[in-house]
Amino acid sequence: MSGRRTVVIVCLAFALLCAARAQAAVIIMTPEVLHDLSHGGQVTINNADFVTVDQQPTGSGVIHSFVRIGAANQGVVEGYNTDGRPLQFDEKESATFTRSEKLSDLKIVTRNNIQYYQFLLDINQESKSPLLTLNEVEIYLGNAPDLLSYSPNRSGGGTGFGPNSSFVYDLDQGTDNAIDLNYNLNSGSGSGDMWAYIPKANFDAAKAAAPGDDFVYLYSKFGIPNANNDGYEEWSGVEGPNNNVPEPSSLAALLACVTCLAALRIRRKSHPHLILAQ
Ligand SMILES: [Ca+2]
Numbered sequence: 001m002s003g004r005r006t007v008v009i010v011c012l013a014f015a016l017l018c019a020a021r022a023q024a025a026v027i028i029m030t031p032e033v034l035h036d037l038s039h040g041g042q043v044t045i046n047n048a049d050f051v052t053v054d055q056q057p058t059g060s061g062v063i064h065s066f067v068r069i070g071a072a073n074q075g076v077v078e079g080y081n082t083d084g085r086p087l088q089f090d091e092k093e094s095a096t097f098t099r100s101e102k103l104s105d106l107k108i109v110t111r112n113n114i115q116y117y118q119f120l121l122d123i124n125q126e127s128k129s130p131l132l133t134l135n136e137v138e139i140y141l142g143n144a145p146d147l148l149s150y151s152p153n154r155s156g157g158g159t160g161f162g163p164n165s166s167f168v169y170d171l172d173q174g175t176d177n178a179i180d181l182n183y184n185l186n187s188g189s190g191s192g193d194m195w196a197y198i199p200k201a202n203f204d205a206a207k208a209a210a211p212g213d214d215f216v217y218l219y220s221k222f223g224i225p226n227a228n229n230d231g232y233e234e235w236s237g238v239e240g241p242n243n244n245v246p247e248p249s250s251l252a253a254l255l256a257c258v259t260c261l262a263a264l265r266i267r268r269k270s271h272p273h274l275i276l277a278q
């Protein structure tokens with residue numbers, strides 16, 4: 001082999017190596033897009049609204065917690081709600097606070113003329129180190145209340161509970177997103193820090209794909225770069241009458257309407273000309 005050919009081959013190999021390294025670097029170094037709610041405010045990500053709680057909750061509905069996630073001295077924590085045991089990640093064991101949540105128990109709320117299901121995140125951090133990054137939120141509907149063996153990171157190939165679940169929402173769909181939160185904005189005991197409004201249309205699509213999937217599973221992960229400290233993080237659902245079941249007041253109105261129509265029909269029979277003239 002001539003000296004010149006050897007130089008060309010070596011240069012080519014070096015160029016290929018550099019290209020491979022550069023591509024690997026791009027994949028590894030793609031940063032999360034950090035949405036800063038540490039000073040309050042709100043952000044919309046993949047049609048879901050994340051809104052800082054800057055006052056005590058108002059309106060109707062019951063706020064019912066369904067998962068507590070925490071681990072002492074662990075910067076990154078993750079978990080999801082289920083009745084299944086043993087728990088997979090950093091969830092708290094109590095069946096009262098880490099449990100299944102039925103879709104039919106959640107209240108449908110309307111915000112800016114769009115229907116949502118509403119969730120509340122309550123974080124607990126040290127006052128002197130109050131920031132916490134929410135890195136992942138993934139929601140699925142599952143076909144049983146006690147599913148386990150969750151496959152996280154859907155944007156990286158995670159499958160939820162596989163065929164036992166249908167996909168609803170991913171914070172990282174399309175872009176790897178994260179949200180910075182500040183415990184000190186609402187540091188009162190048990191006070192919530194952020195509302196998450198997830199479009200009802202997402203749930204409807206999941207139900208259409210798998211009508212038997214009735215249980216809401218919410219997986220979340222915290223801690224990069226602003227790490228977990230102090231107490232647990234807790235998600236709740238806003239429960240209450242939803243559009244699938246008429247509210248008592250609606251039922252009463254419906255009954256009144258039926259009674260009224262029946263009365264009109266009787267009146268029309270006895271005074272046909274009177275009704276026709278109207
Ligand atoms: Ca809090």
Ligand SMILES: [Ca+2]
Nearest residue numbers: 135172176177
């Ligand atoms: Ca993310």
Ligand SMILES: [Ca+2]
Nearest residue numbers: 124229230231
């Ligand atoms: Ca914490």
